[in-house]
Structure formats: C-alpha cells, structure tokens
Amino acid sequence: xxxxxxxxxxxxxxxxxxxxxxxxxxxxxxxxxxxxxxxxxxxxxxxxxxxxxxxxxxxxxxxxxxxxxxxxxxxxxxxxxxxxxxxxxxxxxxxxxxxxxxxxxxxxxxxxxxxxxxxxxxxxxxxxxxxxxxxxxxxxxxxxxxxxxxxxxxxxxxxxxxxxxxxxxxxxxxxxxxxxxxxxxxxxxxxxxxxxxxxxxxxxxxxxxx
Numbered sequence: 001x002x003x004x005x006x007x008x009x010x011x012x013x014x015x016x017x018x019x020x021x022x023x024x025x026x027x028x029x030x031x032x033x034x035x036x037x038x039x040x041x042x043x044x045x046x047x048x049x050x051x052x053x054x055x056x057x058x059x060x061x062x063x064x065x066x067x068x069x070x071x072x073x074x075x076x077x078x079x080x081x082x083x084x085x086x087x088x089x090x091x092x093x094x095x096x097x098x099x100x101x102x103x104x105x106x107x108x109x110x111x112x113x114x115x116x117x118x119x120x121x122x123x124x125x126x127x128x129x130x131x132x133x134x135x136x137x138x139x140x141x142x143x144x145x146x147x148x149x150x151x152x153x154x155x156x157x158x159x160x161x162x163x164x165x166x167x168x169x170x171x172x173x174x175x176x177x178x179x180x181x182x183x184x185x186x187x188x189x190x191x192x193x194x195x196x197x198x199x200x201x202x203x204x205x206x207x208x209x210x
Contacts, residue, residue, distance in 0.1 A: 006031035009041060014050050023170070026056070034071070041070040044105075048078035059195065066094060068101060076102055081195050082111050083148075086136060087118040099145060113194070114140050114147035115187070118154045150187040155180045 003017040005028050017028045031037055051060055062075040076082055082102060084095040095114055103109035119133045126135065133151060140147045158180050161169035175181045 002029065004029040004031040006033070006037045008050065009037060009046065012046065012050060014054055023172075038070040041074055044070070044073045044077045047074040051078055066091075068097060073101065077105050079111060080107075081113060081191070083115050083191075084112055085115050085117045086140070087116070088132070089136075092136060092139060095145070096143070110146065112146065114145055116140075116147065116151040119151045120154045148187060148190050150183055150190055152183050152187070153179050 002019070005017060008014045008017040008028060014028060018026050019029060021027045047062075054060075062079060064072040064075045076098070082098070084098055086092050086095050095112075099109045099112045102112045116133055116136055121131050121133060123131055125132050130138075137147065137151075155175075155178060157175055157178055158171060161171065161174055169175075171178075171181055171184060
C-alpha cells in the first residue's frame, strides 16, 4: 500500500510518506494499525529529528489524540508550540498532565498554551454569575499557565460542516462571516506571532512592476 506514518518511523524519514492534500497542504497518512505503531515508537526524540531533516518551508502541524501515549509524546517532544484545547474541567485536568510531561522535555513546558474551545457565553455556571469560559480562564490564570487571548465559540454551523458529509468542509471557505471564522483568523495571527516573531515564514513581497 501507499507509504504512511508507520513506514516513515520505520525508515526514520518522512519524505516518502508525504502526500499532497487539499489547498496545497501536504500530509502523512495515518496507518490502519496505529496501536502497533505506538508499540514500536521507543525514542520520543525521533520525530523531531525526522522533521529537522525535511527541507520544506512553512509550518508543520502535528495532530494527535488526547491520550499521552507514545505518538503523542513524540509530537510533544517535536513541537515548538503545543496547543492544548480546553472545553471543560476534565480537559483542564488533562491539560495539566500534558504540561507536566512538557516540563520533562528539553524545551520545557513554556511551549504549552491553553486554547479555550466550544465556548458558550450564554450559560451561567456559578452563584457569582460567571459562565464556564470565565471560570476556566480564571483557573488557567491561577495556575500560571499560558493561554491564547482568542477563544473558539460553539457553533452549530461549524458542527454541521464537520458532520453533514463524509468530507468535512473548510471553515475558511464555507463559514465566512461567522464568529468562528473571525476567531480562527485571530488565533492564526496569535500562532504566527508565537512561532515566528521575526517574520521569517512570511512569503517574500511581490516585486514592484517595472
């Protein structure tokens, strides 16, 4: 079959497994037997070395499950910035475990940043009248964790994009004008500033016409 992440780890090289997807985004397919791959990944620093060998411009996004097993640990070792989604108290506690794990890596836990998601500002959850977003953001700040200024709201329209068909639609193209579209734009600007404060990833300016 076609090369996937399992082949890349076996060969210690991502290049043969890269494929071109939608919107010019390259990706590495997930293997059908992820559990067997997890069992074979012994060196958490291997993925970082594989990425360092890729001569590709731009940003690499490592999308993981919410567990802290071998593949997720490899991604955390490789990441310059770890986005930790938090939507409730359970995910807040899981974020704490991830930050503890990041603290054990060479680059430290400062790379971890909380992103509050599925926010609904209409529902009050305590006697003081705070909503869940306010309670969670207060808890994050009390713990001294870094978080994004931007949050992502719950959106029925976006949920429909993800579930209405077998091929989820792009918020960029199919949810223009929505609050979530604007929030994702603001989040992207925060991300770029966090990972590339000197603007090295920006495309070169077009030459002026003669």
